[in-house]
Amino acid sequence: MTIARVALPVPLRRLFDYRVPDGHPPRPGVRVRVPFGRRSLIGVVFELAETSAIAADKLKTAQLLDAEPAIPDSALSLLRFAAAYYHHPPGEVAHAALPEALRAGRPVEPAGLESFMLTRSGRDAEAQLPDRARSQKRLWERLRAAESVVAEELDADFPGWRPVMARLNARGWVRRTEHQPRFPAAAEVASAPALNPDQRRAAERVVQAFGARGRFLLYGITGSGKTEVYLHAIAECLARGRQALVLVPEIALTPQIVARFRARLSLPVAVFHSGLSARERHRAWSAARSGDAGVLIGTRSAVFVPLARPGLIVVDEEHDPSFKQQEGFRYHARDLAVFRAATEEIPVVLGSATPSSETLANVARGRYTRLELPARAAGASLPRVQLLDLRRLPAADGIARPLLDALAARLERGEQSLIFLNRRGYSPVLLCSDCLWQARCPRCDARLTFHLQAARLRCHHCGAESARPEQCPNCGGGKLADVGAGTERLETALRHRFPSARVLRIDRDTARAPGALEHRLGIAAQGGADILIGTQLLAKGHDLPNVTLVGVVNADQGLYSVDYRAVEHLVQQIIQVSGRAGRADKPGEVMIQTLAPDNPYLADLVAHDYDAFARRLLAERRAAGYPPFAHFALLRAESARERAGLDFLRQARSLGRALAQSRGIGVSLFDPVPAPMERRAGRYRAQLLASAERRNELHELLTAWLGRLDDEPLGRTVRWSVDVDPLEMY
Ligand SMILES: [Zn+2]
Numbered sequence: 001m002t003i004a005r006v007a008l009p010v011p012l013r014r015l016f017d018y019r020v021p022d023g024h025p026p027r028p029g030v031r032v033r034v035p036f037g038r039r040s041l042i043g044v045v046f047e048l049a050e051t052s053a054i055a056a057d058k059l060k061t062a063q064l065l066d067a068e069p070a071i072p073d074s075a076l077s078l079l080r081f082a083a084a085y086y087h088h089p090p091g092e093v094a095h096a097a098l099p100e101a102l103r104a105g106r107p108v109e110p111a112g113l114e115s116f117m118l119t120r121s122g123r124d125a126e127a128q129l130p131d132r133a134r135s136q137k138r139l140w141e142r143l144r145a146a147e148s149v150v151a152e153e154l155d156a157d158f159p160g161w162r163p164v165m166a167r168l169n170a171r172g173w174v175r176r177t178e179h180q181p182r183f184p185a186a187a188e189v190a191s192a193p194a195l196n197p198d199q200r201r202a203a204e205r206v207v208q209a210f211g212a213r214g215r216f217l218l219y220g221i222t223g224s225g226k227t228e229v230y231l232h233a234i235a236e237c238l239a240r241g242r243q244a245l246v247l248v249p250e251i252a253l254t255p256q257i258v259a260r261f262r263a264r265l266s267l268p269v270a271v272f273h274s275g276l277s278a279r280e281r282h283r284a285w286s287a288a289r290s291g292d293a294g295v296l297i298g299t300r301s302a303v304f305v306p307l308a309r310p311g312l313i314v315v316d317e318e319h320d321p322s323f324k325q326q327e328g329f330r331y332h333a334r335d336l337a338v339f340r341a342a343t344e345e346i347p348v349v350l351g352s353a354t355p356s357s358e359t360l361a362n363v364a365r366g367r368y369t370r371l372e373l374p375a376r377a378a379g380a381s382l383p384r385v386q387l388l389d390l391r392r393l394p395a396a397d398g399i400a401r402p403l404l405d406a407l408a409a410r411l412e413r414g415e416q417s418l419i420f421l422n423r424r425g426y427s428p429v430l431l432c433s434d435c436l437w438q439a440r441c442p443r444c445d446a447r448l449t450f451h452l453q454a455a456r457l458r459c460h461h462c463g464a465e466s467a468r469p470e471q472c473p474n475c476g477g478g479k480l481a482d483v484g485a486g487t488e489r490l491e492t493a494l495r496h497r498f499p500s501a502r503v504l505r506i507d508r509d510t511a512r513a514p515g516a517l518e519h520r521l522g523i524a525a526q527g528g529a530d531i532l533i534g535t536q537l538l539a540k541g542h543d544l545p546n547v548t549l550v551g552v553v554n555a556d557q558g559l560y561s562v563d564y565r566a567v568e569h570l571v572q573q574i575i576q577v578s579g580r581a582g583r584a585d586k587p588g589e590v591m592i593q594t595l596a597p598d599n600p601y602l603a604d605l606v607a608h609d610y611d612a613f614a615r616r617l618l619a620e621r622r623a624a625g626y627p628p629f630a631h632f633a634l635l636r637a638e639s640a641r642e643r644a645g646l647d648f649l650r651q652a653r654s655l656g657r658a659l660a661q662s663r664g665i666g667v668s669l670f671d672p673v674p675a676p677m678e679r680r681a682g683r684y685r686a687q688l689l690a691s692a693e694r695r696n697e698l699h700e701l702l703t704a705w706l707g708r709l710d711d712e713p714l715g716r717t718v719r720w721s722v723d724v725d726p727l728e729m730y
């Protein structure tokens with residue numbers, strides 16, 4: 001008897017056994033519909049077995065949904081690996097890897113694009129349409145104005161069009177067609193600019209690795225032309241009949257990259273990210289899997305999309321924290337891309353101007369090959385970086401005099417400036433000057449941020465909102481003060497100081513609506529603003545050719561954080577945002593405001609010496625026994641009851657310690673502690689850190705330990721999860 005071991009979308013770290021119809025055992029990767037309790041679920045066959053621990057007469061039968069595996073072998077290996085590595089329920093992993101349509105059991109091939117056009121008699125039908133049939137008339141006019149109209153467009157702007165179309169159709173006036181759209185490719189490939197010697201050397205090294213494993217760090221300062229190296233290697237990959245997968249950190253970055261790739265590559269370029277409709281994602285997934293698309297560009301989850309003929313994987317801005325999913329299935333897309341490339345025996349290129357500590361450590365250990373682009377393409381020089389000592393310099397509205405003067409000079413010359421502050425809202429603290437009361441979130445251990453335009457106090461952690469009090473709720477006094485500045489306050493202050501300047505703010509508050517971020521970035525790129533104010537949304541690789549001044553308002557937030565990764569992220573962000581400044585003909589200038597101008601990390605920034613910074617960072621991590629010199633897993637627990645999470649973690653630790661001791665596994669389990677922000681959205685959070693020198697020992701312990709915790713009654717009283725290689729420690 002053949003047993004299918006199925007991954008089902010339930011939060012359990014195991015597979016489920018089902019009987020399969022005789023004579024046609026499915027191949028792993030096939031989807032099945034199975035009875036599960038009182039429900040019917042769709043899952044993926046992960047393995048086949050001859051026997052089951054469940055008695056034969058108790059086994060239920062699976063209904064096969066695919067003749068051929070929906071998930072091909074290599075993509076399935078990736079899912080198995082991801083489930084094992086992140087100790088996450090395999091069904092939830094498979095679920096995350098499939099487009100919605102496939103999760104719902106629909107065919108692998110997406111439905112075609114439905115379109116409508118008028119027939120010959122339909123074109124002459126106007127006289128036969130009575131005036132009172134207004135909808136029919138409107139739809140008829142719509143059809144007459146175009147060659148054909150796609151159903152999705154009508155869905156978007158002609159609500160209830162289907163019955164109207166049916167009436168036109170009943171009279172023989174319209175014709176319906178269905179076809180599979182192709183993703184666009186350049187009709188005529190734009191010619192590639194000549195590569196400089198460094199770019200050529202890097203591209204050639206990657207091309208030489210085709211058909212075999214190869215791990216590369218493409219380390220190129222901002223503006224050094226990494227994308228040209230990718231394009232050269234990808235064009236060569238396509239010419240050899242292979243496909244390329246390109247991962248990018250941010251949805252807002254994809255239109256720019258996609259347009260550039262489509263202009264330069266002769267094969268269809270498909271796009272996959274969360275900003276698309278379910279149908280669009282299904283089409284892209286299917287085109288990559290069938291081989292119709294030459295290139296797939298996508299964010300994090302695109303790492304799971306199968307390719308028919310994989311040839312190359314590129315991870316652009318590999319250091320970007322957004323490659324790590326921070327909830328549920330907490331995977332890191334860059335790390336999975338590296339594993340995937342190895343199983344598919346193809347090279348992977350990790351590109352960055354500010355490589356992550358992990359990647360640099362892998363280069364130092366000889367696991368990755370470092371390819372370098374040391375010069376800015378087109379000969380532009382690096383911006384001049386200087387620190388502004390906030391202890392000595394007078395500041396108005398949080399901006400020191402030299403930065404204000406530099407802003408005024410840019411306005412005079414008609415150049416753009418960019419002010420970076422990673423804190424949105426008007427002010428982060430509302431304080432009573434009489435009794436020192438502060439506005440705090442009732443559900444979190446956090447202060448409320450005042451938002452001026454909305455005139456509301458908001459919690460940035462749970463979304464709680466309240467009106468701003470007129471008087472102090474504690475002492476009844478009337479002297480409530482806004483302390484500190486966020487982007488909204490900076491915007492207000494700069495508008496006031498430079499009334500004729502066009503000021504544009506780009507943060508999550510102004511970019512909330514779909515398309516708003518792209519729209520604002522478009523204005524910025526076309527010179528439609530004199531002063532840009534933004535959070536990290538602005539720091540990513542957008543092209544802002546007219547920016548010649550970058551001001552970093554507060555560098556100190558990251559220098560003294562409880563999170564050991566904060567410095568790395570801060571320096572990467574500042575370098576990214578500084579990289580926006582200056583092009584060939586206009587040298588840039590960067591000013592960083594700080595209360596700690598003697599900080600050695602800031603000195604590395606001034607010297608443009610990321611290597612020195614990385615050496616310092618890695619030495620500190622090594623001395624402290626932190627990643628990448630140790631391997632971490634964080635066990636988190638939360639509960640509405642105050643001590644429940646800690647109680648569970650204490651029990652978990654004694655269980656884990658006993659396991660480690662009895663099996664001789666070298667893993668340290670630290671004392672459970674409340675999370676740095678203990679209460680969030682009304683729940684108390686606690687965490688326990690596990691650290692090991694050797695990765696396999698950490699996994700050995702986790703496998704045994706989590707298996708025991710899954711059965712632990714106390715574990716059912718809290719919500720707990722494990723985060724392997726955590727990026728955030730709170
Ligand atoms: Zn008060």
Ligand SMILES: [Zn+2]
Binds near residue numbers: 446
């Ligand atoms: Zn809150």
